[in-house]
Amino acid sequence: MNAVLQVEGLCKQHGQGQGLVRAVDEVYLDVPAGQMLAVMGPSGCGKSTLLHLLGGLERPSGGEVWLAGQRVDTLSERALARLRRRSVGFVFQAFHLVEELSAAENVELPALLAGRSPRAARHRASALLERVGLADRARHLPWQLSGGQRQRVAIARALANEPLVMLADEPTGNLDTAATLDVLRLFEELRAAGQTLVMVTHDDRVAAIADRVVSMRDGTFVDDTWLAVDPEPTDGAGWLGGLTESGG
Ligand code: ADP
Numbered sequence: 001m002n003a004v005l006q007v008e009g010l011c012k013q014h015g016q017g018q019g020l021v022r023a024v025d026e027v028y029l030d031v032p033a034g035q036m037l038a039v040m041g042p043s044g045c046g047k048s049t050l051l052h053l054l055g056g057l058e059r060p061s062g063g064e065v066w067l068a069g070q071r072v073d074t075l076s077e078r079a080l081a082r083l084r085r086r087s088v089g090f091v092f093q094a095f096h097l098v099e100e101l102s103a104a105e106n107v108e109l110p111a112l113l114a115g116r117s118p119r120a121a122r123h124r125a126s127a128l129l130e131r132v133g134l135a136d137r138a139r140h141l142p143w144q145l146s147g148g149q150r151q152r153v154a155i156a157r158a159l160a161n162e163p164l165v166m167l168a169d170e171p172t173g174n175l176d177t178a179a180t181l182d183v184l185r186l187f188e189e190l191r192a193a194g195q196t197l198v199m200v201t202h203d204d205r206v207a208a209i210a211d212r213v214v215s216m217r218d219g220t221f222v223d224d225t226w227l228a229v230d231p232e233p234t235d236g237a238g239w240l241g242g243l244t245e246s247g248g
């Protein structure tokens with residue numbers, strides 16, 4: 001079994017009595033390593049709640065969440081915080097960068113919090129900013145960057161600790177078309193590198209690059225479509241290796 005994420009009978013209720021909302025209602029999900037999964041559905045159907053449960057930002061009311069074979073919903077607060085820092089990379093619609101810190105410092109922060117040396121964190125941050133095309137913006141503060149640049153910093157930050165899974169909630173929701181395409185290009189590169197990625201989106205252009213699209217309504221999955229033939233992460237040769245083999 002190579003599922004990075006597994007979810008069994010997952011439920012999350014908010015409120016009680018007349019005000020009870022079943023935000024996530026008995027969801028089952030396996031996400032194989034390297035898969036890019038898009039979760040779609042109308043506003044209020046439970047997408048963000050699902051993502052928060054997957055990444056340990058919220059605790060389920062019922063069911064189980066497993067990350068790389070480890071059950072996470074029963075962890076202590078301390079262990080859960082550690083898991084969030086080291087194993088999960090979050091990307092949000094509104095970026096959530098630390099406004100007082102430069103782009104580079106924002107990307108260094110998760111590595112420092114995970115106990116890496118300042119030197120290692122600096123190296124990692126500079127490599128990641130290079131990778132997202134922002135090497136020349138490292139010293140800029142968030143307000144000095146465009147929305148698209150801020151989201152690319154946020155993606156670099158999410159990758160700081162080489163997360164088992166990246167979770168992105170409407171990552172292009174605040175971006176114009178050019179910036180959206182930048183983010184999609186990055187996600188394609190991440191997929192090619194074998195990064196497991198779960199993204200919530202309203203945007204068909206985002207869903208179109210996914211390997212699999214799940215549709216939610218009222219807290220449950222109403223459709224689950226696999227678009228890719230082979231969701232396994234590619235080895236170094238990738239496409240070329242596959243073609244060479246089949247070509248004999
Ligand atoms: P989506 O991301 O698909 O728009 P959400 O996961 O944010 O949906 O919300 C799902 C449902 O749960 C909605 O009805 C929302 O109002 C409700 N909800 C989400 N968070 C809370 C909360 N903290 N307290 C009460 N209700 C909530």
Ligand code: MG
Pocket residue numbers: 047048049169
């Ligand atoms: Mg949402």
